[in-house]
Amino acid sequence: MHLTDEQLNEYLDNETAERAVIEAHLASCGECAARLFTLQALFADLGSLPEVNLSTDLAARFTPSRSLTPQLPRWLTLTATLQAAAALLLATLAAPFAAQMLEPYSSMYTMPSPADILTELQFNFFTWTRSFGSISLPEFPPNPFALPAEITPAILAVGMTSMLLAWAFSNWWLLHKKSNRLA
Amino acid sequence: MNTPTDRDLLLRARRGETEAYGELVTRYQTGVFNVCYRILHNRSDAEDLAQETFIRAYDRLYTFDLEREFSPWIRRVAANLCLNYLEAQKPVAELDEDRDEDKTQSPGEQVEVKERSEQIRTALASLPPHYRVVVELRHYQDLSYDEIANELEIPLSDVKSHLFRARKLLAEKLHAPD
Ligand SMILES: [Zn+2]
Secondary structure (H helix, E strand, C coil), X not given: CCCCHHHHHHHHCCCCCCHHHHHHHHHHCHHHHHHHHHHHHHHHHHHCCCCCXXXXXXXXXXXXXXXXXXXXXXXHXXXXXXXXXXXXXXXXXXXXXXXXXXXXXXXXXXXCCHHHHHHHHHHHHHHHHHHHHCCCCCCCCCCXXXXXXXXXXXXXXXXXXXXXXXXXXXXXXXXXHHHHCCC | CCCXXXXXXXXXXXXXXXXXXXXXXXXXXXXXXXHHHHHHCCHHHHHHXXXXXXXXXXXXXXXXCCCCCHHHHHHHHHHHHHHHHHHHCHHHHHHCHHHHCCCCCCHHXXXXXXXXXXXXXXXXXXXXXXXXXXXXXXXXXXXXXXXXXXXXXXXXXXXXXXXXXXXXXXHHHHCCCC
């Protein structure tokens, strides 16, 4: 009895438990050996197929390159450049007049020196830190909705567990929606 | 500088770093494209499906098990996607068999000797979609019969019959005495 196609295929795929039996038959039967050879030639053909190169880069879509950032229309970039140039020109022309107009006021105000500024900052910092020493919260009138006078470990545990559950649930909900979006 | 592992890139991609995913695409796009090209035997369809594979995978990144390897996984996704694609347009493909032909060679060359690899691709393209995908998973992705059955959600007996019949048809086309 000759080997079946199934036996030959499974033999080449390493999916058979009867290798020894098959090999024994192949050694003694030229016909089955020839059939095996044809299959092996097909395997070799399939294995010889070369890889083909892509003509586009599929990663471009996932790389925020310059080409993907929205380009401003040409007329807009041009107007913006012209406006900037005009503003610079106007500022240069107006500078002498502005200086003349501001002159009377500038004499009334003197710029503090860096040392003055530092002393001022230091002083403020000390006053601020000292005020922490005598901090006290204002007294509130009794609140009908106030928390129980004593927060027991049981109350604390219940509160924290429910917050944890709410947090876990809302995260699951958000991620669940996201992963299903295009599935 | 160390090149980041696939796992690093996947973690970063999950945190929303699109560029990290882009790096993974760069690494595996040729492999994925070749899966699609072997099954579809049409360049532009294969490029579209390869792109689609990466987009689908990106949207399902949260469900991907980081302990598994990315490359085999994405190649299996591609094979499945190509099968769905072929099944969806089956009636058209049958009427329009020549459309699959890749016109990269000059007409003269095509008539004379088709390269061996082109003959193999044409033979593959002549198989029914399910056969093509089983051949792809067995010969090019090295999946076992069981793994193929799981991947395509078909019985083991179907895996075997598809694969063995596919090989018989291929052998007839490629080793026909002429
Ligand atoms: Zn025999």
